[in-house]
Amino acid sequence: MVERSPEISNKQVYRDYEIEKKYEAGIVLFGNEIKSLRAGEVSLKGSFVKVDGEELFVQNMHITPYDFTREEQDPLRLKKLLLHRSEIRQIRVKLNERGYALLPLKIFFHRGYAKVELGLGKGKKFYDKRADIKKKEVNRDIAREIGRRR
Secondary structure, three states: OOOOOEEOOHHHHHHOOOOOEEEEEEOOOOHHHHHHHHHEEEEOEEEEEEEEOOOOEEEEOOEEEOOOOOOOOOOOEEEEEEEEEEHHHHHHHHHHHOOOOEEOOOOOOOOEEEEEEEEEEEEEHHHHHHHHHHHHHHHHHHHHHHHEEH
């Protein structure tokens, strides 16, 4: 039986931001952090990506320290992201516009490597959030009616 690694997602981002473009980036981690990641002990809540020159770093991503080790690691340390230079330039240009943010959407494993899916999005206004909620309720009511008629 093949054990699947968990896919950790940040669903709150979709509520607060309108995601325009997605990127897939590698992440630089220590061995203990990979073990914690495979155990699913990571939180993306409140995390964001910061551009520093030609590099990207994830801030506020909490990886719980691995229990079975003697090494002490800071769970909130900056984690470097690996992305093509041209993509970093595109991101930097968009982030200079008002209202845009680069946020981690999910963490997953691809061919044994930890990857982060990043979303470039613009913050939603309060009335946009209400419109989305209304649309979901209407779709749910329609689906419920269709189910009753069958």
